Amino acid sequence: xxxxxxxxxxxxxxxxxxxxxxxxxxxxxxxxxxxxxxxxxxxxxxxxxxxxxxxxxxxxxxxxxxxxxxxxxxxxxxxxxxxxxxxxxxxxxxxxxxxxxxxxxxxxxxxxxxxxxxxxxxxxxxxxxxxxxxxxxxxxxxxxxxxxxxxxxxxxxxxxxxxxxxxxxxxxxxxxxxxxxxxxxxxxxxxxxxxxxxxxxxxxxxxxxxxxxxxxxxxxxxxxxxxxxxxxxxxxxxxxxxxxxxxxxxxxxxxxxxxxxxxxxxxxxxxxxxxxxxxxxxxxxxxxxxxxxxxxxxxxxxxxxxxxxxxxxxxxxxxxxxxxxxxxxxxxxx
Numbered sequence: 001x002x003x004x005x006x007x008x009x010x011x012x013x014x015x016x017x018x019x020x021x022x023x024x025x026x027x028x029x030x031x032x033x034x035x036x037x038x039x040x041x042x043x044x045x046x047x048x049x050x051x052x053x054x055x056x057x058x059x060x061x062x063x064x065x066x067x068x069x070x071x072x073x074x075x076x077x078x079x080x081x082x083x084x085x086x087x088x089x090x091x092x093x094x095x096x097x098x099x100x101x102x103x104x105x106x107x108x109x110x111x112x113x114x115x116x117x118x119x120x121x122x123x124x125x126x127x128x129x130x131x132x133x134x135x136x137x138x139x140x141x142x143x144x145x146x147x148x149x150x151x152x153x154x155x156x157x158x159x160x161x162x163x164x165x166x167x168x169x170x171x172x173x174x175x176x177x178x179x180x181x182x183x184x185x186x187x188x189x190x191x192x193x194x195x196x197x198x199x200x201x202x203x204x205x206x207x208x209x210x211x212x213x214x215x216x217x218x219x220x221x222x223x224x225x226x227x228x229x230x231x232x233x234x235x236x237x238x239x240x241x242x243x244x245x246x247x248x249x250x251x252x253x254x255x256x257x258x259x260x261x262x263x264x265x266x267x268x269x270x271x272x273x274x275x276x277x278x279x280x281x282x283x284x285x286x287x288x289x290x291x292x293x294x295x296x297x298x299x300x301x302x303x304x305x306x307x308x309x310x311x312x313x314x315x316x317x318x319x320x321x322x323x324x325x326x327x328x329x330x331x332x333x334x
Contacts, residue, residue, distance in 0.1 A: 034047060057129045070093060081278075103175030111151075149190075165206065169205035191219075222318075297319065
């Protein structure tokens, strides 16, 4: 009886997952060129501005979605900010659906998608500087960003200039995480942002990266907590970076995308924290410079103003300290 019930539930779940995939339609974000190779679990989008001035070269950002965040609408407004600032974005898909792809395959699938994006940029002769990559990843995408940075040599990827890890972690799906990240190169810049009310991934993975990516001193950890000023408040949950742009909607509807469409909004966490950090990292990659936070060693991140014009409380910053790691311990980590 128990086995039969399990089978019925599995069939029902698979049916829901397959139904979620039937509602796909082509993306049409205004002003943005879409190169669509997204249909498979190893698929990808490449997004570029439709208009690029003659002689200009775009920077390269790899944006990796969180668990189940297959529909880029979850991050559409953020993606638009990055693209309109003069960058190409590779958006790899590493899941066929929310639960039908093993976490053991996430890293391989994402890497295949990134490689596909790089190959498309070369084949189409797009005006993109592929000498380095700025990674941006949310949740499991933050975990995969750290993985790509640690494995860039074996993957034969361009240099990882920087990684912005937004609420990174794996929860119980640990298939694509490493035990340590000491093979991330000394020149790489790592910015980790966590939220004090994040009960999905917490801060355990952020701490792992911050404490084991010891070859690079260029790493910081910013912790964001809930704030209320008069009648205005901002949250501190796992999905604070959701910011919608319906032009990026594929029509795919699973639990994750339905939730994002329900709760996603653009607020100071986007405008004052995530967006400026990602844009500064991508801009610094073009000039090979260190971002201001790392240059100036500030003790707090100035969070700017709330919509009511009052100043938000600054966020604490924790800096990583460089350590000498014996060569035999740098194993391309595993």
